[in-house]
Amino acid sequence: MTKKSFLSAILLSLLLHCPVEGQQRPIMDELGRTVKAPVSPRRIVSLAPSITEILFALGFNEEIAGVTSFSDFPGAALSKPRIGSFVSPSMEMMVSLKPDLIVAIQDGNRWETIERLSHLGFPVYVIDPKGWKGTLKTIEQMGNAFGKREESKRILDDMMKKKDRIVSLTRSLPSPRVFYQMGLSPVVTAGPGTLADDLIRMAGGRNIAENEPTPYPAYNTETVMLKAPEVIVLTSMERERDHTHLVKMWRDWK
Template sequence: MMVRTLLGSPRNSKYSCRGGPMWPLAASRPGRPHGGAPTITGHIPLSPVLSGILAWCAGQIGRNHARATHRVAPTFILCWFLGAIVTAFVLSCGGPSQERPTGGAVKSSSEGPPARIISMAPSITEVVFAMGLGDRVVGVSDFCDYPPEARKKPKIGGLVNPNMEAIVSLDPDLVIALPNVTHESLFRTLRHLGIRVLELPNDTLGDLFGTIRAIGKATSSEAAAEEMVRRLETKFDEVHRKVALAPRRRVMFVVGIEPLFVAGSGTFIDELITIAGGENIAGDSISKYPQIGIESVIARAPDVILYTSLNFELTPEQEAEAKKLWSVYPSLPAVREGRIRGLEADYVTLAGPRLEMGVEQIARAIHPEAFEQRGQGAE
């Protein structure tokens, strides 16, 4: 038994544990505050810290786990144990922070725009390169693999275990990271060394726009930042207009199987579903990525079930496997109508410029009829 989660790319790095199919769907004990209908239970937010730990687990397990294996390996048990501890710790701490100056000098303030940038997350790396700042990047995380040029940059460690020595040795004048309470000591040390640190969240589309603009301001690239925001907003408006007259379909966006996790409220995925003419069945969740039982899925009756290449490879064989997984629940409208659709993970699960393509992929999956006159799917 394994768990696949929304943590990165389909290449055993940023997000997922790659392996065989996951059976069966986990069931949770439903509550009934909504007119007797079961509600989502077992809310477990996937914090940046937990994301990092599960990404590390992916690396450990993915190297040795055969695709057909279904046993619970000791390493996997350790991963979940660590995840539970860190999640509890994160929940007990305050929310994410932005840049917090300390007594240390700030190189970029006195020497102009930063010339040596380190990105500590794949989504940030994509933004920085898309703004034309790739030549200034001197280091990236182990999981930064897009654009291809990013793979050639020196590595500074993973999401959960950044290497202080590697970072300092690259002599950066700007480090950009996701908020992470377990990295506060690292960030504090970097600031005392005179290195500017930006902590930029990426949970929502508002966060993404704020991150783009903050990076633009920090690098004196405001025009490029505004152009990126404009392109994203234009695409979102275009897609929304395209499906405006289509019936709103109930959508379940699967981010983890066995147990079943879905995208909930307070996430950019939830917002993309709305833009694309759907209604997220977990839009009333308390946490961002709640665990949901099959009773709740049946009660909420999704018209469309979306999964990504994190869960199954997007090949004809794996698409058939995904449909087979859900075929045991024929009462679900998505199963009856054959609306179980796969998406490219990197287009829809990383808050970055490629959401311009991802939002159309989601809309085409929910309302293919609205795009029949526009050729094939988004690139």
Template sequence: MSYRSNLLPALLAASALLLSPAGHAADNDSISVIDDTDREVRLDAPAERIVSLAPHITEVLFAIGAGDRVIGATDHSDYPEPAADIPRVGGYTSLDLERILAKEPDLVVAWDSGNSRSHIERLRELGLTVYVSEPRGFDGVASSMERMAELAGTAEQGRAEAERFLDEIEALRQKYADRDPVPLFYQVWDQPLMTVNNEHLIAEAIEVCGGENVFGHLDRLVPRMDREAVIHADPEVIIGGGMGEDNPAWVEAWREWDNMLAVRRDNLFFLPPSLLQRHTPRIAEGTAMMCEELQTARDRRPDSP
């Protein structure tokens, strides 16, 4: 993977159109980027009052050096620690539009698959500038960091953090490139039971570690299923998050099915959900933990040296 060749060409194209030969943006130094829904987002100057509409967006804004510009965030925006002090504007599925408007933001950063589409459109109708985020892969996470940093006026830090993130992922990819594949089931939620297909960001973490997603072929990004389907698939490993950063109850519940390969070999692994289920640079840390667990499963094979 090459960092410079994989970032979204749309961002580069937009920047090329806006920059003059002297290196300054046209139209009175306005800033323009393309968001993850292919819409142009333009600001006359770097955003100074930002509202974040999802916990992972809040985290990314801090990572790119724009945390002090976030004046509103949704519930559960808990990382890094200063994020807990940001005034709330509702939950990501239950936004308080009046509260958002009262903040008078010059930029709202929304989550395409998490926020209500009608809420996003209503914010635009009310005259707010909205950037919509929906990264599907590691390159997308890095590119989104860069584009948000452009809008916030922290482009240099955004580029540095994006490159550091991709370097970490590439190191893991190289380390585990030749390891034997490990069939696994990744549990996103318990009731209803949910997993991810191969288009999801978590699936790229699985691939980097040499895992094989047993439900990767399904059409839906986050498929729902019954336990019988998982039992029939009989994965070698079950990995999941839970209702908190240190609550492995969902994964431990699989021990009831002691005929499953993952249970017989004690390959039931809990990973803190914020490290894999949020689209942030910390997914590199979660991926490293997943890779270590899959290697543990390889070492537990009867024919392992």
């Protein structure tokens, strides 16, 4: 083989093995589904605020083509096109964005939405984080699947350092009983196996729903008061609504 033909063979080999725009490969999502996704996604649609936050943390920005209504972190997410709520996103809006990758979440997005998008030919990668450890695994797998392995390692290292710091600061403190309200009507809380439950424990608290048989049990006010929480954390996706009355209600009950 001549020197020229040898160099040509090396160049051809490099071209065949280097990712190019539009190139796809099969990856497995967290449900065990094989998804034919781009090696380097260029137009990503996120179907949940948590997904949006992870994508930005992994270093995506210009590649994010659309997000759900309440995706407000980081600040750059506010300028992205809105596709509606993560429970009922607009199919027309998602299709119009021409995504080359859609990232969904098992615990939140409707399965019919995922199936319909898949049937339309869009690659839909589904995450399924369970608790703190599951969230770490999700970030690692997303980094591996989307070509952001080093970025995901950096995120995980930072999260573990912060967790260790918080645990060390609260280890010797009293453990208050905590009620985490994440639904208004009905009142829904976070039970065992959820990220909120793990975070409460890491912060030195005791979740009043830690022994419930389901991850997201519904409570009435009487049940909450019988469990005598010392700390109440209020969360809601209804950002425009004034929640002063909720604070007053719990204080009056106490």
